[in-house]
Amino acid sequence: MIHLCSSSQTRALLLDNFGVEYTQKSPDYDEDQITATDAVEFVYIASLGKLKASIEEFGMELPLLCADTVIASSEGEILRKAKDENDARRILNIQSGSTISIISSLHYQTQAYLFSNISTTTYHFAPFEANDIEEYIQSGLWRGKAGACMVEGFCKKYILSVTGLESNAMGLQVEKLLPWL
Numbered sequence: 001m002i003h004l005c006s007s008s009q010t011r012a013l014l015l016d017n018f019g020v021e022y023t024q025k026s027p028d029y030d031e032d033q034i035t036a037t038d039a040v041e042f043v044y045i046a047s048l049g050k051l052k053a054s055i056e057e058f059g060m061e062l063p064l065l066c067a068d069t070v071i072a073s074s075e076g077e078i079l080r081k082a083k084d085e086n087d088a089r090r091i092l093n094i095q096s097g098s099t100i101s102i103i104s105s106l107h108y109q110t111q112a113y114l115f116s117n118i119s120t121t122t123y124h125f126a127p128f129e130a131n132d133i134e135e136y137i138q139s140g141l142w143r144g145k146a147g148a149c150m151v152e153g154f155c156k157k158y159i160l161s162v163t164g165l166e167s168n169a170m171g172l173q174v175e176k177l178l179p180w181l
Contacts (some may be wrong), residue, residue, distance in 0.1 A: 003062040005054040027053035038071035046104040063110040071147030079147035097127035121164030
């Protein structure tokens, strides 16, 4: 049994799909305090900050699993969770017909050791159809998603090529974690 220190339903689903037993509760941590402009640096600082907050808030009775995910546009802009529908539309239009990198960082802390991993999955998308974007925005499924991106949902039909793990793109590179459980 581990403690998933995240409110992400997608991360929980990934653990379920891989048969990992967990309890789930997110620590109190404010990502908005991070000033890093490089996506890899940002995601590492965020996931490590969540780990430190989780140790303080939850202790070490159970091993702690903390993660964070961001998207880097082809121009290097960090695409985080959309703040509202207009921001989601803007972020999706950046990704449309473009190549993006989805970067996830995880920290798995037990009383005996710490495992950390940063993984990248790269997608090249065909241009998104405007009516599909609007339907997706109205569905609300983009909420809480890094870059408003759902490679297993909305974006799936637009994928031209992919390099890397889909689980990483969904927010948790479980295949990298499994040997450490």
